[in-house]
Amino acid sequence: MDMIWQYSMRTLLGFGFLLLLTRILGKKQLSHMTFFTYITGIALGNIAGEMVIHKEIPVLAGITGLTLWTILTIFIEKLSLKSPWVRVILDGEPAIVIKNGRIQPKAMALAKLNMDDLSMLLRENNVFSVREVDYAILEPNGRLSVLKKQEEENPTKKDLQIPIQKRLYLPTELISDGKIVEKNLKNLQLSHEWLEQQIKQLGAQSIHEVFFAELQSDGSIFIDKKMDQ
Known part of the structure; x- marks a missing residue:
C-alpha cells in the first residue's frame, strides 16, 4: 500500500510539474513546429516518466532535470530569435523540391525525400498530380507547402466577380x-x-x-x- 501511495504521489507531482513547464514553454513547443521542439518535448516526457517509474531516482533530481532542460530550451529559443544562423542550425531551412514545375532531385536527396514521400505529401495538400504544381517547399517541420500552377488554382470570388458579404462574426x-x-x-x-x-x-x-x-x-x-x- 505504501508503494502505491508513493508512486501515486510521484505521478501527480511529475504530471503537475510537466504541465507547468509546457505552459511556460508556450504553444510553439506544444505544436512541435520544428525538429528541435519535437525532440525537446520527447526529452521532457522521458525525464518525467523516469522520475515517476524509477523510485531510486530522487524526485528532486527529476524536477531539477526538468527545470534545467526547460531553462536551456528557453535560452536557445531566445537566442534563435536574435540569430538567423542559430535558427538554421536548430531548425534547418526550407527546401524547394519542385521549382517552376520541375522536380529538384538534388534538393530531394538532401532532404532524404523519395518520390513516394513527395506524392504522399502532395496528396495531403489535395494535389494528386505533380503536373499541377508550380512550387513545392519542404518546410523545416516536415510539412509541404504547395503553390499550384495558375491554370490549376481554384477561382476566387474576386476572379468570378461575386459580391462579397462582410463577415459579422467569427464562427x-x-x-x-x-x-x-x-x-x-x-x-x-x-x-x-x-x-x-x-x-x-x-x-x-x-x-x-x-x-x-x-x-x-x-x-x-x-x-x-x-x-x-
Whole structure:
C-alpha cells in the first residue's frame, strides 16, 4: 500500500510539474513546429516518466532535470530569435523540391525525400498530380507547402466577380455537448433569451434539445439536435 501511495504521489507531482513547464514553454513547443521542439518535448516526457517509474531516482533530481532542460530550451529559443544562423542550425531551412514545375532531385536527396514521400505529401495538400504544381517547399517541420500552377488554382470570388458579404462574426460555438458555452455568449454580448429564440426558429422547442449550436459569420445559427429528440 505504501508503494502505491508513493508512486501515486510521484505521478501527480511529475504530471503537475510537466504541465507547468509546457505552459511556460508556450504553444510553439506544444505544436512541435520544428525538429528541435519535437525532440525537446520527447526529452521532457522521458525525464518525467523516469522520475515517476524509477523510485531510486530522487524526485528532486527529476524536477531539477526538468527545470534545467526547460531553462536551456528557453535560452536557445531566445537566442534563435536574435540569430538567423542559430535558427538554421536548430531548425534547418526550407527546401524547394519542385521549382517552376520541375522536380529538384538534388534538393530531394538532401532532404532524404523519395518520390513516394513527395506524392504522399502532395496528396495531403489535395494535389494528386505533380503536373499541377508550380512550387513545392519542404518546410523545416516536415510539412509541404504547395503553390499550384495558375491554370490549376481554384477561382476566387474576386476572379468570378461575386459580391462579397462582410463577415459579422467569427464562427463561434454557442452550445457544445448540450451545454451553453457561457464565455462565448458573454464575449458576443448575446443573451440566453436571444439564443433560445433563434433555436426555436430552427425547430427546436428549447435549448435542452440541442447538442451543438454554432453562430455563423453572417449572424445565423447552425444547430444539431440531440439524437434522442
